[in-house]
Amino acid sequence: MxxxxxxxxxxxxxxxxxxxxxxxxxxxxxxxxxxxxxxxxxxxPLAEFRETLGGDDDRTARDLLRFTDPVSQRTLALxxxxxxxxxxxxxxxxxxxxxxxxxxxxxxxxxxxxxxxxxxxxxxxxxxxxxxxxxxxxxxxxxxxxxxxxxxxxxxxxxxxxxxxxxxxxxxxxxxxxxxxxxxxxxxxxxxxxxxxxxxxxxxxxxxxxxxxxxxxxxxxxxxxxxxxxxxxxxxxxxxxxxxxxxxxxxxxxxxxxxxxxxxxxxxxxxxxxxxxxxxxxxxxxxxxxxxxxxxxxxxxxxxxxxxxxEGLGSENGAERRIFLPLGHDPAIAASLRADGWQTVAALSDGDDAKRLVCGFVLGPDGPIEV
Missing domain, CATH: 3.30.930.10 (Bira Bifunctional Protein; Domain 2)
Structure with a gap:
């Protein structure tokens, strides 16, 4: 294939x-x-019948990406x-x-x-x-x-x-x-x-x-x-x-x-x-x-x-509120962090690393520790 x-x-x-x-x-x-x-x-909806999107108007029709609906056999447009x-x-x-x-x-x-x-x-x-x-x-x-x-x-x-x-x-x-x-x-x-x-x-x-x-x-x-x-x-x-x-x-x-x-x-x-x-x-x-x-x-x-x-409108540093959860972490603590607005990234193996997974913090025994 x-x-x-x-x-x-x-x-x-x-x-x-x-x-x-x-x-x-x-x-x-x-x-x-x-x-x-x-x-x-x-x-x-993303698609409608061509006519309802202005398909009967020549100027508007030039903007329509059209295709045939296999159900109704009518022309649809995005x-x-x-x-x-x-x-x-x-x-x-x-x-x-x-x-x-x-x-x-x-x-x-x-x-x-x-x-x-x-x-x-x-x-x-x-x-x-x-x-x-x-x-x-x-x-x-x-x-x-x-x-x-x-x-x-x-x-x-x-x-x-x-x-x-x-x-x-x-x-x-x-x-x-x-x-x-x-x-x-x-x-x-x-x-x-x-x-x-x-x-x-x-x-x-x-x-x-x-x-x-x-x-x-x-x-x-x-x-x-x-x-x-x-x-x-x-x-x-x-x-x-x-x-x-x-x-x-x-x-x-x-x-x-x-x-x-x-x-x-x-x-x-x-x-x-x-x-x-x-x-x-x-x-x-x-x-x-x-x-x-x-x-x-x-x-x-x-x-x-x-x-x-x-150009960056709406962007923020993803590592700021992103915390790495090591193997064996307490699920209840992880849930409370998420409820407080944190993004939690749980380790799946011993080889997982906080920095490589773009985490600014690691969950330690007493709470978040900055990486």
Whole structure:
């Protein structure tokens, strides 16, 4: 019998004990902080029917790793995102639950393809969703919960970058119509390409490129740009949403940023940590489909802490509370040590050694002895 090589598919990997323990500690800290705000944890399945994960949508379908279910003979997919699953739970199993409904989650997701910034295809997603409202008060709460969770997990300092995902549609259908396609206009603004705006005949949009950067200045520039007052309510709302984050995070604003905001509605935000090229979290307002024609408003955020865990977030010295139990030790003493938070490693033979087994202590006649 030929032994299979110890290889994994591209973008997938094993977590060894230290990393797995660190990931568990980070998950626990994040989820506990969310639960402290009244968010109940749900745990959707790893795979669902393709349609419920967005398989009928061309953009979403590109992220789905699909296979045929031998039981139902229908196409299943591994989830590339948990937010959609939480929406399904909220509008089906919990459709009669009082609103606003607060839910949180933590689990693995699998992408069909990786990106240059995120070479992993499997990653951890932790988040919270407030369903039934996308008001300013709801948005303020979700930003506060995100910051509390990040601080509880030891993630920081962070920068929160706010955006207005629907600002182009709002302006193009009102005071700033353009002859070119709205999609071309979005591309030019997203690329911060002033020349492209001129070529599109959208010179009036040029000041919007300057309304980006540190939050207060960018917000002032956005107010100056909004001579018709179309954006006044949005600007006031952003100022109110950002208020609880002042002094706890660096704040920036880029009103035309749309990378990663495929389904967010009137406001969104990204979370950045120094040294990380991609955002470690995203959130904002969105709508959950209910039936054929109805929608339910919601706000939420998702965190992707894998890169930070790889760099040591949540790790601790495994030898500090790890004690070696020699042959013939008293099982009752060992049980009391475990109850007190120690990790016990029992000798199985005379050849076992405390240091080799990464133990910082040995159980002696009078208790733990430091190695």
């Amino acid at each position: 030929t032994k299979a090589p110890a290889l994994l598919p591209e973008g997938l990997r094993d977590r060894l004990p230290a990393q797995a323990e660190a990931a568990s500690r980070v998950i626990r800290a994040l989820v506990d902080a969310m639960r402290a705000h009244g968010y109940g944890r749900v745990s959707p 989830r590339p995102d948990i937010t959609r699953q939480v929406g399904r739970i909220a509008t089906s199993l919990l459709k009669s639950a009082p609103r606003p409904l607060r839910l949180c989650y933590a689990g693995q997701i699998v992408k069909l393809r990786a990106s240059q910034l995120r070479p992993a295809r499997e990653m951890l997603q932790v988040g919270a969703e407030l369903i039934g409202s996308d008001s300013v008060a709801a948005a303020r709460e979700i930003v506060t919960v995100a910051i509390d969770a990040l601080e509880a997990a030891g993630i920081g300092p962070v920068t929160i970058d706010f955006t207005l995902p629907d600002v182009v549609d709002l302006l193009a259908s009102g005071p700033l119509p353009v002859a070119a396609s709205v999609e071309s206009l979005r591309d030019a603004l997203d690329a911060k390409d002033a020349g492209a705006l001129v070529r599109l005949g959208a010179e009036a949009w040029l000041p919007l490129l300057r309304a980006a950067g540190p939050f207060d200045q960018a917000l002032a520039d956005l107010r100056a740009f909004d001579t018709t007052g179309v954006l006044a309510a949005r600007i006031d709302a952003l100022e109110a949403i950002a208020a609880p984050a002042r002094g706890r995070a660096s704040l920036t604003l880029d009103p035309t940023e749309r990378h990663g905001f495929a389904y967010q509605s009137w406001f969104g935000f990204q979370i950045f940590v120094p040294g990380q090229g991609d955002a470690i979290g995203r959130g904002g307002g969105y709508a959950i489909p209910v039936g054929e024609t109805e929608e339910e408003p919601a706000v939420g955020f998702s965190l992707y802490p894998d890169p930070l865990i790889d």
